Amino acid sequence: MRVAIAGAGAVGRSIARELIQNGHEVLLIDKEPDSIKPERVPDAEWLLADSCELSSLEEARLDRCDVVIAATGDDKVNLVTSLLAKTEFGVPRTVARVNHPNNEWLFSEAWGVDVNVSTPRIMSALVEEAVTVGDLVRLFTFRRGNANLVELTLPADSPYVGQPTGLIPFPDNCALVSILRDGQVYVPDVEQPVESGDELLFVCPEDREDELEMLLAPEEHR
Structure with a gap:
């Protein structure tokens, strides 16, 4: 997979290293000469250019990319980059970093954003997930699928403690995708029972x- 990352700061470089380690091709784009440091991620391609300029993205050959990640520290830049990538180059998947929580509502399909990543929201969700039992915690939103990744820690008084997952009447279109128990990750099957304290991950x-x-x-919710 070929991935272009707009923003070669600490965030962009960290993402690039992870993707390269997983076998992907990465192009890092930044308009600031001081940010172009190929020695920091030697296996990536580097381009000194403004990702808000159409000519720069043409030079970057965004039409050959499978994913574009807008990871700069400026929300306006991330929005414009996502919009150009989607509308002008038909990039299949765009991921945009949200720096300011008040701007999160803008990061939608209308601006060419398939997935937005808000650090404040993720951090607050992780805090909630760590301390709540019996409450549904939204971890991630899939824009294209109109669904969320949610977590619920099963309370001891749940009527389904000890029941196999195949006998639990989950709502329509809600899929149990993983069970976290005692530091282990379990892929659920219809015969596997759930236990008190299990962290259940759903797409819903x-x-x-x-x-x-x-x-x-x-x-907990009567």
């Missing part, structure tokens, strides 16, 4: 979240 539409929460933790 927003309009089914309350129903899922009431199903698994009714005493």
Whole structure:
């Protein structure tokens, strides 16, 4: 997979290293000469250019990219980069960094953003996930699929403790994708029972979240 990353700061370089380690081709783009440091990520391609300029993106051959990541520290730049990548070059997948929480509503398909990554939201979700039992915590939003990745820690008084997952009447379109238990990750099958304290990860539409929460933790939400 070929990935272009706009923004060669600490965030962009970290993403590049991870992707290269996983076998992907990476192009780092930045308009600041001081940010062009090929020795920091020697296996990446580097381009001194403004990702908000159409001519720069043509030079970067964005039409050959599978993913564009807008990872600069400027929300305006990330939005414009995503929009150009999607509308002018038909990039299949765009991921944009949200720096200011008040701007999160802008990072949508209307601006060419398939996935937005808000550090404040992720951090708050992780805090909630660490301390709540029986409450549904939204971890991630899939823009294209109109669904969320959500987590619920199963309380001891759940009516489904000890029940196999195949016998639990999950709401329509809600899929249990993983069970976290005692530091281990389990891929659920229909015969596997859930236990008190299990962290259950679901992909679930927003309009089914309350129903899922009431199903698994009714005493906490009466």
